[in-house]
Structure formats: structure tokens, C-alpha cells
Amino acid sequence: MKAATATEVQNHFGQYLKYVMEGNEVMIMKNGKEVARLISRDATVSFLTDELLGVIDHDVDEKAMREERIRKKYECID
Secondary structure, eight states: OOEEHHHHHTTHHHHHHOOOOOOEEEEETTTTTTEEEEEOOHHHHHHHHHHHHHHHOOOOOHHHHHHHHHHTTTTOOO
């Protein structure tokens, strides 16, 4: 991964785009703080898929969840 200022990326966008297309990442800094990352589309899809797998991977019993919501909705309060 390469770090660059926002101004540097703006002035040399083509070079950074080529760098990213080769499978690398660019961390974009402004006033000494990371404000963005420039990554390839493939890396983005991979990242999002991995994140969703973490959510979807858990076993979920939809029927039990639905029954619990219905039970709570119609539960009598004494």
C-alpha cells in the first residue's frame, strides 16, 4: 500500500490509477489523516463479499424468529 496526499493524487491521478489497477491500494491523506483509500473494483467486491459472509454465515432460523416476533406482538400484559 502506498500513502499519498490528496493533492498528489489529484495531480498524478493516472499514475495512481495504474498502480491500483495492478492490484495495489493507495491511502489518501489530508492534513496528516487518512481520508480515503483508492482500491480496485475486484478488491472492493472481495471485501464486501467477505463482510457479508460474516453476517450471513451465522445460522438463522427464520421460522423461529418470525414466531418470536408474533408472540411478542400479541403477548398479553397483566
